Amino acid sequence: MKLGVRPVVSAHPESKIVIIGQAPGIVVHRTGTPWDDKSGDNLRNWLGVDKDTFYNPKKIALIPMGFCYPGKGKSGDLPPRKECAPLWHDALWEQMNQVQLTILVGKYAQDYYLKTPRKTLTERVKNYKDYLPDFFVLPHPSPRNNIWQARNRWFGEEVVPELKKLIGNLH
Secondary structure: OOOOOOOOOOOOOOOOOOEEEEOOOHHHHHHHHOOOOOOHEEEEEHHHHOOOHHHOOOOOEEEEOOOOOOEEOEEEEEEOOOOHHHHHHHHHHHHHHOOOEEEEEEEHHOOOOOOOOOOOOOHHHOOOOHHHHEEEEEEEOOOHHHHHHHHHHHHHHHHHHHHHHHHHHHH
């Protein structure tokens, strides 16, 4: 089943927070609304924001690494298409000059934006303070990552409250 091209991105020159995600899933591809799925519900909960705040591009820009649904793989969606970020991210950044924080969601965004020796997402998230004040690193909020969260209870106990506090101070 070929779904075609449907870029899903939301940004504004006045965006204060930028969330760099992976790529739209099938639900988001169909609706055209970024993070319009269970992953988005989890992410908004982690941030401590309602939908009105989350979908206000003057407050939060929602930019994926891959702008279109990449298709289904053996164990979930395929990785984001590699050409999107190098082709479009710089042009978006040039338009946004009021950004105070960039949230990197998942390994693909972190690998692209961070040039650190840490090899695993867990190491990066556990050491999230190393990337502040410019970046805040998060795992992907997919319900498929509930096992990761259960194994890493420190995330919900330590990282999420700090993220909520930081976001509350910015918007």
